[in-house]
Amino acid sequence: MNYTHLFNKGTIGKLALKNRIVMPPMETNLSGAEGEITDHQIRYYEERAKGGTGLIIVEMTSIEYDYGKASAVQTRIDDDRFIPGFHRLANTLHKYGTKMFVQLHHGGRQSCSIYINGRQIVAPSPIVSAAVGEEPRELTHAEVRELVNKFIMGAVRSKIAGADGVEIHAAHGYLVNQFLSPLTNIRKDEYGGSFENRMRFLDEIIAGIKEKCGRDYPVTVRLSVDEFVNGGIDVELGKRISMHLERIGVDAIHASAGTYESFETIIESPLYEQGWRVYLAEEIKKAVSIPVIAVGVIREPEFAESILADGKADFIAIGRGQIADPEWVLKVMEGRESEIRKCICCMHCIRSVSKNLHVQCAINVRAGREMEFDELTPIQEKRHVVIIGGGPGGMEAARVLSQKGYKITLFEKDNKLGGQLHLVSKPLHKEKMNWFIEFERNELKRLGVDIRLNTEAELNKIKAMNPYAVILATGAKGYIPNIPGIDLPNIYGYEYVYSHHKYFNQEKIVVMGSGMICFSITDQLAGKGNDVTFIELPTAIGNRISAPTRLRLMNRLKRANVKILTDYHVLRIQPNAVMIEDSVSGKQREVEMDHVVIAMGTQAYNPLEELYRLHFNHVFVIGDAINHPGSLSTAVKDGFELAYVFESQICNKGSVVTV
Structure with a gap:
């Protein structure tokens, strides 16, 4: 395909960009303990610049650490001592023809006291964010004026450091957004009340930056x-704000959405369709003549090209897509679309940062660890490795070892690669999981891996190959809890239901468990006309679902008339009822049923290790087969890390059990 629009040069203000692809700001937790730019951070951004993106907007950067810090580790530019780090970063990105903006940020009421040394958080008005739960102190008039200056000075320092422009973070419920929104700004002075007054804080910031940095210095919002x-900003008000920003000299609008109270509209789960919020950019583009950047689950290059071709936006933000694959742009430019590792929206990157870890990616182990995993070192002697299991861990190990020069034979007893990933059934979620399976399958084919589907790993067959090493990636099987009555004939595991398409009809079904697959199978059973009761039981895989996603899934089940029971223990299963106990009151009751479906995650499946260790010198076990059931990220991490350090594992430990 000819991507003429994506690779047209573009301009923001008078700044020329080599293409229309922007890497939007995304928190990494790679800065230092004091908020300084680090070598790890520079290398992370360098990978994306080398990968071809036209503009990188550096993650939200604090203009006031004392009250504005909104995470445990946040990049900052509130003092001159942080200029050298940004200067090094700018110089690095400029080597590749990539321009750099710095996003200037203050958390306001979406900070919290633990991030700012126990101080009370501040905001335009003392209105509590339901997502944070802390009452903010209303900023004084003098403090507002001081914050205007701090944003301006953040831009001045950015320019001194060599940044090509700045972006004001007026989205996602942070401080500037709080001034703009009628829901969060009820001030009685000139910074609140009317539209003009609510705009004043941002007006003064923009005017000050243009005065100090020059009219031609690009400022986006x-x-x-x-x-x-x-009660907050809606599309009509968003359009009015955008037209006002154009009039006061803003050079582009980065059209995003949401606040912490509607978090899934900021960073979407797999349940959102590709490009679902492009319409917001389209609406803004109808209202202004300055460039508009579209963002939100834009994964496929054909789709990105169509947005530009249809005039819905002027630039495309590829965010998590460039965490998953820093060469996204380069691969599109070179016609290697099938080699793109598309983001699957699994939220692993968000969970890692929210746990105060550096940014991680479930399907790209190198993300945030670029200095640790540099170039792959080719082996000198061609060696044969057999991998048993074609799930995510086995595929990733095969991919990386092949890149290093190993001859790989991969055995998979099923008729397709992907393992447990095929059990995802929600259409939008399944589509994204299929992206990852397709990536791995395409790469293994390109690299010449010998893939043997529908083939059991028979010992004699593998012995005849005389492999240098064997990797067991046999995955997991459904976990069956030890509950009295679990062996009754009307009890089914979720794998059986999916593989045999046994969805029943007009029957009473009890589903027990938690997690994405559990929600999915419950919804499907309800959709077949069954009377479904969902007993939510805590599981490790269920704990990985974010609170907003869980709420959305629960609401979906309610709309399907599923009866939902939480905070119950299952005491026993009887032929036609499940006996449960309220975990708070201790009250017991029966839930009538015809069938029970168990969806409580998985347990390790490793039937070959003991036997294989008797016959092969080097045997490795990775992924779910060890004891990380249900974790795509761990399976891929195990496969990648083992393959990356394979030679040292062999030399240092000989026969290794786990990775």
Whole structure:
């Protein structure tokens, strides 16, 4: 395909960009303990610049650490001592023809006291964010004026450091957004009340930056065009704000959405379709003549090209897509679309940062660890490795070992690669999982891996190959809890239901468990006309679902008339009822049923290790087969890390059990 629009040069203000692809700001937790730019951070961004993106907007950067810090580790530019780090970063990105903006940020009421040394958080008005739960102190008039200056000085320092422009973070419920929104700004002075007064804080910031840095210094604004919160900014108000920003000299609008109270509209789960919020950019583009950047689950290059071709936006933000594959742009430019590792929206990157870890990616182990995993070292002697299991861990090990020069034979007893990933059944979620399976399958084919589907790993067959090493990636099987009555004939595991398409009809079904697959199978059973009761039981895989995603899934089940029971223990299963106990009151009751479906995650499946260790010198076990059931990220990590350090594992330990 000819991507003429994606690879057209573009301009923001008078700044020329080599293409229309932007890497939007995304928190990495790679900065230092004091918020300084680090070598790890520079290398992370360098990979994406080398990968071809036209503009990188550096993650949200604090203009006031004392009250504005919104995470445990946040990049900052509130003092001159942070200029050298940004200067080194700018110089690094400029080597590749990539321009760099710095996103200037203050958390406001979406900070919290633990991030700012126990101080009370601040905001335009003392209105509590339901997502944070802390009452903010209303900023004094003098403090507002001081914050205007701090944003301006953040831009001045950015320019001194060599940044090509700045972005004001006026989205996602942070401080500037709080001034703009009628829901969060009820001030009585000139910074609150009317539209003009609510705009004044941002007006003065923009005017000050243009005065200090020059009229031609690019300033963009990231705006929640729709907050998706009752009483907040909606599309019509978002358009009015954008037209006002154009009049005061803003050079582009970065059309985003949401606040912490509507978090899934900021960073979407797999349940959102590709490009679902492009319409926000399209609406803004109808209202202004300055460039508009579209963002939100834009994964496929054909789709990105169509947005530009249809005039819905001027630039495309590829965010998590460039965490998953830093060469996204380069691969599109070179016609290697099948080699793109597309982001699957699994939220692993968000969970890692929210746990105060550096940014991680479930399907790209190198993300945030670019200095640790540099170039692959080719082996000198061609060696044969057999991998048993074609799930995510086995595929990833095969991919990386092949790149290093090993001859790989991969055995998979099923008729397709992917393992447990095929058990995802929600259409939008399944589509994204299929992206990862397709990536691995395409890469293994390109690298010449010998893939043997529908083939059991028979010992004699593998012995005849005389492999240098064997990797067992046999995965997991459904976990069956030890509950009295679990062996009754009307009890089914979720794998059986999926593989045999046994969805029943007009029957009473009890589903027990938690996690994405559990929610999915419950919804499907309800959709077949069954009377479904969902007993939510805590599981490790269920704990990985974010609170907003869980709420959305629960609401979906309610709309399907599923009866939902939480905070119950299952005491026993009887032929036609499940006996449960309220975990708070201790009250027991029966739930009538015809059948029970168990969806409580998985347990390790490793039937070959003991036997294989008797016959092969080097045997490795990775992924779910060890004891990480249900974790795509761990399976891929195990496969990648083992393959990356394979030679040292062999030399140092000989026969290794786990990775």
